[in-house]
Amino acid sequence: MHQIDQRAHIERVLSSTRSDAVHTDRIQQSWRRCIEDYDLDPTRPTPAHILEAGRLREHRDQIEDFLQVARTGMEQLYKRVCDLGYVLLLTDARGITVDFIGNDRWQGELRRSGLYLGADWSEARAGTCAVGTCIADRTAMTCHQTDHFDASHIGLTCNSAPLLDPTGDFLGVLDVSALTSPSPKESQHLALQLTMMYAKMIEDANFMHFFREASVLRLGAAWPMVDLSGELMLAFDADGVVVGANSGARRMLNGGGESGLVTELVGSSLDMIFREGAAEVWRIARAGVSNQRSALTTYQHGVFYADVIAPRALSGSRLATRDAEPEVSAPALDRLAGDDPQMQRLIRQAKRLVNKSVDILLHGETGTGKEVVAKALHESSERRDKAFVAINCAAIPESLIESELFGYAPGAFTGGRSKGMRGLIAQADGGTLFLDEIGDMPPHLQTRLLRVLAEKEITPLGGDKPQSIRLTVVAASHRDLRKLIAEGLFREDLYYRLCGAILYLPPLRERQDIAYLIDRLAAEEAVEMGDSASIEAPALAALCSHDWPGNVRQLRNVLRFALAVSDGGNIHLDDLPGELMRPLTDVREAPLPTRVATLTETHEAERPRWRDQEGQWLLESLQRHKWCITAVAEELGLCRATVYRRMKRYGIVQPNLQ
Numbered sequence: 001m002h003q004i005d006q007r008a009h010i011e012r013v014l015s016s017t018r019s020d021a022v023h024t025d026r027i028q029q030s031w032r033r034c035i036e037d038y039d040l041d042p043t044r045p046t047p048a049h050i051l052e053a054g055r056l057r058e059h060r061d062q063i064e065d066f067l068q069v070a071r072t073g074m075e076q077l078y079k080r081v082c083d084l085g086y087v088l089l090l091t092d093a094r095g096i097t098v099d100f101i102g103n104d105r106w107q108g109e110l111r112r113s114g115l116y117l118g119a120d121w122s123e124a125r126a127g128t129c130a131v132g133t134c135i136a137d138r139t140a141m142t143c144h145q146t147d148h149f150d151a152s153h154i155g156l157t158c159n160s161a162p163l164l165d166p167t168g169d170f171l172g173v174l175d176v177s178a179l180t181s182p183s184p185k186e187s188q189h190l191a192l193q194l195t196m197m198y199a200k201m202i203e204d205a206n207f208m209h210f211f212r213e214a215s216v217l218r219l220g221a222a223w224p225m226v227d228l229s230g231e232l233m234l235a236f237d238a239d240g241v242v243v244g245a246n247s248g249a250r251r252m253l254n255g256g257g258e259s260g261l262v263t264e265l266v267g268s269s270l271d272m273i274f275r276e277g278a279a280e281v282w283r284i285a286r287a288g289v290s291n292q293r294s295a296l297t298t299y300q301h302g303v304f305y306a307d308v309i310a311p312r313a314l315s316g317s318r319l320a321t322r323d324a325e326p327e328v329s330a331p332a333l334d335r336l337a338g339d340d341p342q343m344q345r346l347i348r349q350a351k352r353l354v355n356k357s358v359d360i361l362l363h364g365e366t367g368t369g370k371e372v373v374a375k376a377l378h379e380s381s382e383r384r385d386k387a388f389v390a391i392n393c394a395a396i397p398e399s400l401i402e403s404e405l406f407g408y409a410p411g412a413f414t415g416g417r418s419k420g421m422r423g424l425i426a427q428a429d430g431g432t433l434f435l436d437e438i439g440d441m442p443p444h445l446q447t448r449l450l451r452v453l454a455e456k457e458i459t460p461l462g463g464d465k466p467q468s469i470r471l472t473v474v475a476a477s478h479r480d481l482r483k484l485i486a487e488g489l490f491r492e493d494l495y496y497r498l499c500g501a502i503l504y505l506p507p508l509r510e511r512q513d514i515a516y517l518i519d520r521l522a523a524e525e526a527v528e529m530g531d532s533a534s535i536e537a538p539a540l541a542a543l544c545s546h547d548w549p550g551n552v553r554q555l556r557n558v559l560r561f562a563l564a565v566s567d568g569g570n571i572h573l574d575d576l577p578g579e580l581m582r583p584l585t586d587v588r589e590a591p592l593p594t595r596v597a598t599l600t601e602t603h604e605a606e607r608p609r610w611r612d613q614e615g616q617w618l619l620e621s622l623q624r625h626k627w628c629i630t631a632v633a634e635e636l637g638l639c640r641a642t643v644y645r646r647m648k649r650y651g652i653v654q655p656n657l658q
């Protein structure tokens with residue numbers, strides 16, 4: 001945007017807000033709020049404010065379930081608007097962008113403009129804008145170019161619609177924005193209508209999810225529309241009392257009812273709302289959704305076509321949203337983590353996905369356990385008896401990957417296996433195909449894979465007969481696929497095909513259940529060695545406080561090494577590789593492990609708290625046992641040689657030997 005335009009804009013904002021005129025226009029009212037309430041200065045354009053990852057996660061965590069429901073709607077909307085240059089933002093009630101879909105080709109520019117994950121679009125921070133002003137007015141709007149308060153935003157065009165939660169509280173904003181657009185504001189009319197339409201769809205999906213255990217009455221003025229999505233929706237309980245109403249129903253039916261009795265819909269009986277009474281609603285519910293048209297007459301707003309959706313958590317029937325079903329029992333997934341909140345959330349999400357025909361993308365640094373999660377998903381699913389086929393796209397030479405994946409027909413190559421070969425994709429038929437390091441798949445194979453996923457058919461190299469297959473794909477990458485898309489190295493359409501759901505694996509340094517993992521991995525490694533494992537407190541503290549750049553894989557390797565050099569599986573600080581054996585004082589400062597599970601059970605209760613002096617404790621034990629090393633070793637669960645080594649380390653010398 002030219003500086004001259006910015007200057008003219010600032011002048012316009014200043015003169016409009018200086019005048020005493022009472023503004024009825026929403027934009028000008030907002031400009032005034034920016035100056036009078038938020039102390040914003042139009043002469044100082046401010047760059048976009050993007051929250052750092054930790055704070056963004058706090059915002060996302062608060063509406064975790066809603067984010068999943070909304071994502072589905074956003075992906076559908078994005079398909080409709082991406083070719084027109086729009087990007088999508090979902091903000092929470094405070095204006096923080098908690099989800100975002102956009103074309104990574106313009107990533108730099110989008111980030112600078114604030115059309116980005118984590119951007120703060122509250123009016124107080126960003127001035128008049130579609131999100132902030134929609135939050136202030138609770139009404140859908142277009143904020144087009146110079147409608148913005150801040151001169152740095154006057155190139156943007158943004159359409160927003162409010163999102164309410166199932167109880168009618170304000171939840172956030174759906175926003176459809178573009179970096180550039182034609183000058184007339186009317187050019188945004190359709191984009192605004194789409195934004196409002198999808199906001200309603202997302203709200204309604206969230207409503208259905210929230211009231212999945214209640215019956216839901218859907219009402220509409222036109223019969224086919226009722227079946228697609230009720231304009232008005234009422235959730236009601238077994239007594240025929242309304243327990244929830246979507247925004248359409250609240251708008252239309254509140255204050256209605258018999259003699260205007262319904263002042264508050266929620267809590268009212270269906271008898272008070274419909275002339276036919278609750279009995280007719282129950283009859284419609286029993287009839288099920290059929291072609292037979294049913295209607296209900298409200299006391300004040302006429303007749304509506306109606307159908308009733310049975311409680312889905314009980315009936316397990318249709319229209320379940322992605323995470324609307326009760327959790328399955330999945331020990332393989334439960335075993336993945338202790339009480340780490342990020343991992344627990346991942347496990348919850350994974351359990352909801354196991355038997356859905358949804359392809360899953362796993363993101364996480366190397367060694368965080370992506371393959372382990374993929375296997376656990378497979379083992380927890382109904383496909384567990386079929387094959388789990390893992391392919392590391394980075395490990396197969398490019399010249400072989402195509403035949404490995406797709407196989408080849410008999411006689412396709414001279415020599416070699418002239419009988420042909422069944423490819424890995426075909427081997428995964430009915431089971432799970434795990435595509436590790438998907439970001440490394442060569443572009444021409446991405447195109448072939450996309451075709452296989454779309455057509456559910458595979459044709460081996462040199463073959464002419466396609467073979468139909470049932471595939472569930474779990475793909476994984478430690479690389480930023482969106483960045484690869486921006487660089488033209490990964491197909492965007494394949495990305496959207498694969499990410500039916502995205503699960504993020506936290507790096508080990510962020511996990512709060514490291515003691516659980518140490519316990520589990522040490523036990524597994526010890527079994528491999530035909531031994532049992534126990535870990536001394538200083539060693540455990542050193543393990544817990546390490547940074548683990550190589551994540552769980554590195555932790556496993558360290559434990560394997562320590563067990564191999566340990567004295568009968570009892571891991572001492574000295575048994576750890578050099579980089580973990582920091583000076584004792586450092587280790588002492590390390591936070592206490594939440595659980596010291598692998599310590600020798602018989603002595604665990606008697607062990608000192610970690611912050612106490614281990615040397616002091618050893619000294620007390622020696623004094624108590626009158627310097628009988630065998631008795632001390634027995635009490636501490638150590639061998640005699642270790643007691644002597646410890647005495648040496650802490651400079652403890654028997655008095656009569658001093």
Ligand SMILES: Nc1ncnc2c1ncn2[C@@H]1O[C@H](COP(=O)(O)OP(=O)(O)OP(=O)(O)O)[C@@H](O)[C@H]1O
Pocket residue numbers: 335336337364365366367368369370371372373436478520521552553554556
């Ligand atoms: N939750 C876990 N429980 C037990 N072991 C785990 C867990 N996560 C990872 N591991 C172990 O860590 C090692 C690495 O795991 P995995 O191969 O699944 O990681 P990855 O993220 O797929 O790595 P890469 O990106 O290098 O392919 C394996 O030895 C695995 O057994």
